[in-house]
Amino acid sequence: MTVSFGLPMHKRLLKSLILALLLTGCGGSGTSHQGVAHYLDAIRNDPALLALFVKGMPKGGDIHSHLVGVPYAESYLRWAADDGACIDITTWQILAAPCADGSLPVAEVIADQTLYDQAIDGLSMRNFPLEPPRYGHDHFFATFSRFGLISATHKPEMLAEAATRAAADQTDYLELLITLQGDGLSQLIDQLPWTGDLATDYQTYVAGVRSLLAAGEAEITDLVTRQRAILGCEQVPAPPACAVSIRFIQQANRTSSNQWVFASLIFGAEMGARGAVLGVDLVSPEDHPNALAHYGQHMAMLAFLRGKYPGLKISLHAGELTGNLVAPSELSFHISQAVRIAGANRLAHGVSLKHEPDWQGLVADMANQGVGLSILLTSNAQVLGVTGGDHPFLTYLDAGVPVMLGTDDQGISRSSHTEEFIRAIQDYGLTWDEVKRLVRTSLEQSFAPGGSLWRSFGAQPEPEPVAACEGQALGEAPSAVCQTYLSANDKAAEQWRLEGRLRRFESRYW
Ligand SMILES: [Zn+2]
Incomplete structure (x- = not known):
């Protein structure tokens, strides 16, 4: 732990920002790519700044x-209530109406803080204890059938x-x-x-x-x-x-x-x-x-x-x-x-x-x-x-x-x-x-149809684009030849969009 952890939040923030500015060179030689690399190194141990950085980062x-694992339990419960469905208050299985013994209308469960919390826990990994040697395999896979009706x-x-x-x-x-x-x-x-x-x-x-x-x-x-x-x-x-x-x-x-x-x-x-x-x-x-x-x-x-x-x-x-x-x-x-x-x-x-x-x-x-x-x-x-x-x-x-x-x-x-x-x-x-x-x-690695934007993805940090899009500012307005290639290749078009977003993101740190 460094001394910075004892500073008030705004001073720690300021310290991190000053450090990042020093590391990025403040207008000296370098690139926005180096700038963002140095910035990440400067803030990686600051959870608040790291969260802000990653949240805004394009992720491709x-x-x-x-699809069934995307919605949060709160969504499944809301849709179940809209459908007039019931939920077993022991197993947290969502069931069709009418409500059998041991189950309640989901709308009633949502209105009761204790039951609502227990239902969310039953339908997700919230509050599931993971201390070794516990692991969540059985509970995790059980949730799918519980919200299966919805x-x-x-x-x-x-x-x-x-x-x-x-x-x-x-x-x-x-x-x-x-x-x-x-x-x-x-x-x-x-x-x-x-x-x-x-x-x-x-x-x-x-x-x-x-x-x-x-x-x-x-x-x-x-x-x-x-x-x-x-x-x-x-x-x-x-x-x-x-x-x-x-x-x-x-x-x-x-x-x-x-x-x-x-x-x-x-x-x-x-x-x-x-x-x-x-x-x-x-x-x-x-x-x-x-x-x-x-x-x-x-x-x-x-x-x-x-x-x-x-x-x-x-x-x-x-x-x-x-x-x-x-x-x-x-x-x-x-x-x-x-x-x-x-x-x-x-x-x-x-x-x-x-x-x-x-x-x-x-x-x-x-x-x-x-x-x-x-x-x-x-x-x-x-x-x-x-x-x-x-x-x-x-x-x-x-x-x-x-x-x-x-x-x-x-x-x-x-x-x-x-x-x-x-x-x-x-x-x-x-x-x-x-x-x-x-x-x-x-x-x-996506299965998007068509060819890649990259001639060779290889191991080098900056891959080379295909000939049609060579020598251009990636992600900006493409040349006619490059546009033709992007129009014919969905994967390359997605990659072009990402390059533009990466370029703009990196430029924030320069
Ligand atoms: Zn999977």
């Missing part, structure tokens, strides 16, 4: 976020909340995990056999899956239309949330039957081929008995579909495991199979890395092949009890694996994209170069 994309029927409101929270975090791009056509897939799957021969089962399933595609596209259109109406995007000026780009990844529930998983993945691959979604992912607890029993089968399904759909993009939850959760035999292969068998384009979690016998070869492969990893620090702290040096974040970062920070389920975790960056900077001492790289990587 949050490409690992579950999350199934309020997707436009949830999407509006996702965009609003992203805009508040200065996050311009979201890839949200979602189950589209859940009912249609359920009805289809009831009639499907399972032989285990993937080529045979694919032929049996694909016609039925294709019959759901038009409805899947209509579902997205309806969802986005209603979300934009809720946000008031027709107003001038429109709220900032309307400028957040939102795309979807179809999820398959790995705790379900093989029929469900395979049909859901085929549906995602078909929707991806039509440009309606970006790709597929497997969700729900990786340590669920069914997920463990069929892990290899699920990887084989993805490898098969990659052959059928060469453009298929795969994001996978892999390595959300610890020795507390599963037997040792389960810890040694999930990440490597996701990379080497399923051929995932990117992963999320990766926490169990060092239980893999050849983890050094694995991270080298990920770095060489550009297989990215969404780092989910708050989720891992709450669900797995893994924090600080126990988390392999820096191992991936130092090995050159493309890493980015995601929120996973910010409503349940009661976190935000801003909080993820604050945690990363505080716990891992990240420099501005490293933070900026995380931000840029989030878009480079």
Whole structure:
């Protein structure tokens, strides 16, 4: 602790600002990039100034976020009250009216401070004790079914909340995990056999899956239309949330039957081929008995579909495991199979890395092949009890694996994209170069269609733009040639927007 902690707040603030000004050179030689780097170093131990800095910092994309995990419990309770729903005051399961014994109308619960607080705790990680060896896995995953009645029927409101929270975090791009056509897939799957021969089962399933595609596209259109109406995007000026780009990844529930998983993945691959979604992912607890029993089968399904759909993009939850959760035999292969068998384009979690016998070869492969990893620090702290040096974040970062920070389920975790960056900077001492790289990587690793703005993202701090946009002030008005490229490549356009925001942000510190 330094003497500055004993100073009144305004004097500490002044001291930090003077230090930052001295470090930025006060008009001497240097760049705005160096200025912001020095400023971050000067304020990194001041929580108030660090929070202000990170809050205003452009963050690119949050490409690992579950739509059902975005809303805070307060939102779910409000929507449940609007619907006249009930809630069990022991299990905190939201239930359809009429209220059975042991449950009350949600509106009554909201009106009672004690019950309201208990309901929020029951529907989120608020007040959940995390002191070692406690970890929140069971409570965390239990919340999803408790608000399931409401999350199934309020997707436009949830999407509006996702965009609003992203805009508040200065996050311009979201890839949200979602189950589209859940009912249609359920009805289809009831009639499907399972032989285990993937080529045979694919032929049996694909016609039925294709019959759901038009409805899947209509579902997205309806969802986005209603979300934009809720946000008031027709107003001038429109709220900032309307400028957040939102795309979807179809999820398959790995705790379900093989029929469900395979049909859901085929549906995602078909929707991806039509440009309606970006790709597929497997969700729900990786340590669920069914997920463990069929892990290899699920990887084989993805490898098969990659052959059928060469453009298929795969994001996978892999390595959300610890020795507390599963037997040792389960810890040694999930990440490597996701990379080497399923051929995932990117992963999320990766926490169990060092239980893999050849983890050094694995991270080298990920770095060489550009297989990215969404780092989910708050989720891992709450669900797995893994924090600080126990988390392999820096191992991936130092090995050159493309890493980015995601929120996973910010409503349940009661976190935000801003909080993820604050945690990363505080716990891992990240420099501005490293933070900026995380931000840029989030878009480079996104599944947004089209080519990148970068010729080679490589390992250098400042990547080189493609020829069409070379030699220009990135993020400012593009030349005609560059504009043509940006118009044809959504990913590059998102990156161009980010570069403009980064440039303006850095210039504040010069
Ligand atoms: Zn996740």
